[in-house]
Amino acid sequence: MRSIFLTGCLIILSASFMSQGHANGIQIGRTRVVYDANKREVALSLTNTEKSSPWLVQSWTDTGDGKTRGPFIVTPPLFRLDAQKEQSLRISWTGAAVAKDRESLFYLNVRTIPATPKDDEEKNILKLIFKTRLKLFFRPKNLDGTPAEACKNLEFQRQGSALSITNNAAFYVVFDSLLLGSTPVPKADMVAPKSTVQIEIPSTATARNVNWHCITDYGNASEKFEASYQ
Secondary structure: OOOOOOOOEEEEEEOOOOOOOEEOOEEEOOOEEEEEOOOOOEEEEEEEOOOOOOEEEEEEEEOOOOOOEOOEEEEOOEEEEOOOOEEEEEEEEOOOOOOOOOOEEEEEEEEEEEOOOHHHOOOOOEEEEEEEEEEEEEEOOOOOOOHHHHHHOOEEEEEOOEEEEEEOOOOOEEEEEEEEOOEEOOOOOEEOOOEEEEEEOOOOOOOOEEEEEEEOOOOOEOOOEEEEOO
16 A cells, blocks of 8 residues: 655644643643733743653734734743753733723633654654643732632523523633532533623533532632522
8 A cells, every 4th residue: 555645734733731731742830821910921831841852832812713912922932942841931911901890811822843853854744733722811900809709609590491600700700610419511611700601501400509610720620619599
C-alpha cells in the first residue's frame, strides 16, 4: 500500500482543561484569570513539561466571539518556551470602557505549537497546534458582596421543562455542578451578573430542591449550597 503524506498541514485542536490546566506539553498555572482592577497587571505562569522539545506560544484576548480583541495587552504575545522552563504571561488592561457595577467576561487564548525536530525538517509531517481558551473576568473596584455570596444567593424557579436561575449579584457565577435532588443538570454553565438564565432540565427530575457547587477564583469547587424552588 502506498504511503500517504500530508505536506505542511496544520490542525488546530482546542484543549480541554484538566485539574491542573494541562494542555499537551505546556502546563498552564490556572484554569481561569481574575483581573482585579486594583492591580496594574495579572501574571499567568506557563511551564514546558517536555524533556527536550521547545514549544512556540502565542497569546491574545477576545471579547467572546473569537474575533474581536479584548481590552488587554498580553506580553510577550509570541515566544519560544524551552523544555523544562517556565515563563509568565503578563496581562494588563488598556483602560478601555467596561461596566463599573459588575464583572465583565473576556477570554484568554493560548496557542501552542511544538517544534519540529531537526531530523524531520525535510520530511512531510502532520503538525498539531493546540489552542486553550480560559475565561478572563475583569473585576471593577468596590463591587458589593463577594463571589461566594453570589453563588450562595442564587434564586431558582421551575418553569415547565426549564429551570430559571437568577443572579442578583455583581459577580459571574460558574457552576461546578447543579442537581435537582439527585439528578444532575448537565447543561448548567454560568449565570452573568444581574441576569437570569433558563436551563433545560431532564424530564426525570421531579425533586423540588436544588443543590449546587460553584467554581471559585482558584478553579476549585465551592462548598455545597441547597435551596428549594417553586
